[in-house]
Amino acid sequence: MSERLKIFLMLVPALLVIGLLFFGGLFIGLMRSFNYMPVIGLTDPDLSAYLSVFTDREFYLSFLLTFHIAFTSTVISTVIAVGAALLLRRHFLGRAIVNFLFQLNLTIPHLVGAIGILYLFSQSGSFARLAAHWGMIASTSDFPALVFDPYAVGIILQYVWKEVPFIGVIVLANMQTIGEDYESVARSLGATRWQSFRYVLLPLIFPGMLSASVMVFAFTFGAYEIPAILGASFPAALPVLAYRKYTDVDLAARPEAMAMAIVIALLSAVMIYLYLRYSRKRIRG
Amino acid sequence: MVGKDSLGIRSFRFLTGSLLIIWLVLPLIPLAIWSFAKGWFFPDLLPTHWSMRAWEYAFSDTSGVIDSLWLTIGISLAATVLSILIGVPAGRALGLYNFRGKQLVELMILAPIIVPGIAVVLGIHSVFISFGLNNTVSGVILVHLIPTLPYMILVMSGVFSNYDPAYEAQARTLGASPLKTFWYVTLPSIMPGIIVGGLFAFLVSWSQYVLTLLIGGGRVVTLPLLLFNFATSGRNDITGAIGMIYILPGIIILLFTARHLSGRNGAVGSFGQI
Numbered sequence: 001m002s003e004r005l006k007i008f009l010m011l012v013p014a015l016l017v018i019g020l021l022f023f024g025g026l027f028i029g030l031m032r033s034f035n036y037m038p039v040i041g042l043t044d045p046d047l048s049a050y051l052s053v054f055t056d057r058e059f060y061l062s063f064l065l066t067f068h069i070a071f072t073s074t075v076i077s078t079v080i081a082v083g084a085a086l087l088l089r090r091h092f093l094g095r096a097i098v099n100f101l102f103q104l105n106l107t108i109p110h111l112v113g114a115i116g117i118l119y120l121f122s123q124s125g126s127f128a129r130l131a132a133h134w135g136m137i138a139s140t141s142d143f144p145a146l147v148f149d150p151y152a153v154g155i156i157l158q159y160v161w162k163e164v165p166f167i168g169v170i171v172l173a174n175m176q177t178i179g180e181d182y183e184s185v186a187r188s189l190g191a192t193r194w195q196s197f198r199y200v201l202l203p204l205i206f207p208g209m210l211s212a213s214v215m216v217f218a219f220t221f222g223a224y225e226i227p228a229i230l231g232a233s234f235p236a237a238l239p240v241l242a243y244r245k246y247t248d249v250d251l252a253a254r255p256e257a258m259a260m261a262i263v264i265a266l267l268s269a270v271m272i273y274l275y276l277r278y279s280r281k282r283i284r285g
Numbered sequence: 286m287v288g289k290d291s292l293g294i295r296s297f298r299f300l301t302g303s304l305l306i307i308w309l310v311l312p313l314i315p316l317a318i319w320s321f322a323k324g325w326f327f328p329d330l331l332p333t334h335w336s337m338r339a340w341e342y343a344f345s346d347t348s349g350v351i352d353s354l355w356l357t358i359g360i361s362l363a364a365t366v367l368s369i370l371i372g373v374p375a376g377r378a379l380g381l382y383n384f385r386g387k388q389l390v391e392l393m394i395l396a397p398i399i400v401p402g403i404a405v406v407l408g409i410h411s412v413f414i415s416f417g418l419n420n421t422v423s424g425v426i427l428v429h430l431i432p433t434l435p436y437m438i439l440v441m442s443g444v445f446s447n448y449d450p451a452y453e454a455q456a457r458t459l460g461a462s463p464l465k466t467f468w469y470v471t472l473p474s475i476m477p478g479i480i481v482g483g484l485f486a487f488l489v490s491w492s493q494y495v496l497t498l499l500i501g502g503g504r505v506v507t508l509p510l511l512l513f514n515f516a517t518s519g520r521n522d523i524t525g526a527i528g529m530i531y532i533l534p535g536i537i538i539l540l541f542t543a544r545h546l547s548g549r550n551g552a553v554g555s556f557g558q559i
Contacts, residue, residue: 007378011390014375014438022397022405022431029408039415084305090290092298094306101309103543107535108313109492111509112528115516116312119319124327126315132328140327161312215398222401224495225509229516239403243495246407258407265404272399 026265033258049255053263061235063267069152069237070221073159078213080160081167082205086197088172089180102165110162114229117158121146147230154230155237159220167212174208175201210279214272221268238264313532320525339522343530350511350527357491357507358534360422364429364490365483368437371430372482373475376441381450398435405431406499413500420502428500429493433486440485444478480545488535 031037036045053059088099120126128143137143147154182204186196227237236244242264246257319325323336343350378384379391397405409428410419418424452474456466494509501507508531515524 003382004384007382007384010374010378013371014394014434015390017371017430017434018393018397021409021427022400023393024412025405025407025409025431026400027408028412029405032408032411083301087298087301087305090298092295092302094299094302098302098305098309100543101306103539104536105309107488107539108532109488109509109535111492111494111512111516112316112532113312115512115524115528116314116316118516119315119521120312126330129328129330133330158312161308165309218399218401222403224403225513229513239401239495242403242407243499246410246499261404261407265400268400268404 026262029258029261033255033262035255049259050263052256053259058235058241059238059260062238062241065150065152065235066221066227066238067271069155069159069227070217073156073163073220074213074217076156077160077163077216078167078209081164081212082171082209084164084168085172085175085205088168089175102169105162105165106169108162110158110223111225111229113162114155114158114226117154117161118147118230121154121157148232150232152227152231152237155227158226158230159216163216163220167209167216170212171205171209174205178204210276214275217275218268218272221271222264316525316528318525319521320523320529322522322525325521336522339526342523343526349506350508350530353506353508353511354530354534356422356505357509360426360429360497360505360507361487361490363426364433365487367426367430368433368486369479369483372434372437372486373441373479375438376443376478376482377445379438379442380445380448394435394438396435397431398439402432402493402496406496410499419500420504422501422505424500425497425505425507428496429490431496432493433489436485436489437482440478440482441475444475448474477545480542484538484542484545487538491535 031045033049034045034047035042035049084098084102088095088102118125122128123140123143123145125147128137128140131137131143146157178201182200183196186200187193191199222239224237224239224243227240228243231237231240235241238260242257242260245253245260248254248257318332320339321335321337322332323334323338325332342348375394379387379394406428413419413424413428418427452470453466456470457463461469492509493507494513497505497507498510501510503510508527512524512527512531515527
């Protein structure tokens, strides 16, 4: 058997699954978004679904909100995760516990975290009760709205809770592979702690950190259940909006939902491309 | 390392470490307390009455929670096994060989990690109608492969890029059959990768919500669907109990695989390869 045939055979099952399900799903969604479905007699493709998506004010508000959620969560999580990984390289009292909790947190589904954040930060949640206990607020409505709020604070808190360990574990694994020799050399040549981090360690862990944060951005941009639990109903995050349109009693809204799905796919692809280009330039200088 | 760290730095580490510990555990605490609460009203810091009612409900035959637990385990196990069977050869092809179009193949395989599930599942839902796969367990398992398979392939291609196929050739020249070579040479050396990749695949499938909701059509009720329904209907006590049941399998699996998750296993670092 030739090598090329062997490679081909090893890849075929994976490509079939991803090609048929993922790209097939995307393709059918694309056709339906153009109102094109010969099976049920729709043979004249048009752009009406896109027209109604792009003329709807809620769509733009939703996009801005979703972008804000994904961007803010990714930046905060990445910064804290790198700090936590730096911490976990060293010996300190409680290191084993943090390590264990990082791994434990990886196994806990986002939905559970979202409900936990809801019970902590809602206006009748644990923190509101503490504030009332200490006489800082008189009634539930005095507590600042941190869930169902326009700034999506609760959603971001949940993502930070869940993604710091995710990025942290990956970055820590990279740091342990790299070792500390390069930094030691830099320090012995007179670099400060900050310099040896910024110009030696950071460029070395950068590829791993970047791909972890890209995964986080993509996830936080496209997740449904977290904004559905913790988000305001208007404007809703884009995936919530698309789901709502798809399950609308009015079946005419379905092509609109499909158009929105396609727009979400395009937007995440474009943003991740820009993000990769921009951050590579910034860090590698 | 350069010298001994000062007391200031050591106490800084201890403090930030403690803050991290508190923050990581915090969201689980109200969930656990709620599951034992019988009415817990603002502004009480702790419930005034404790009760096992939510747990009794969760374990009763009528609630369907335990059935749902087994169903969820079955679906995630099936998705994991399929991901391993499909992902290991694909990871080997990508990790060991260079070939024309490799970048395109890699891009295709990574695409499902980048593009949100909601963007493809609506189209899949339309296609599955004609195959009769909507509202079935098999349909849900299939659709779970979209997010699980890329992780598996990513981990395995990382493992195989540090793998030396010369050992296999030696075993073969010493007279081992292809099957024996795979079983005694290949499998043991890629096992850590299979464990990490399988663990991730299981957890990714375990936490799927919207794919199951749409393709399962409300007929395939996995634990996250049940949990979501109780959480949005305001039954905090039952939500707490189901939440605890829902996170338990992940913790058990972790206890068995924790030693493979440390930084010394190259498979974890291989996520850094998009």
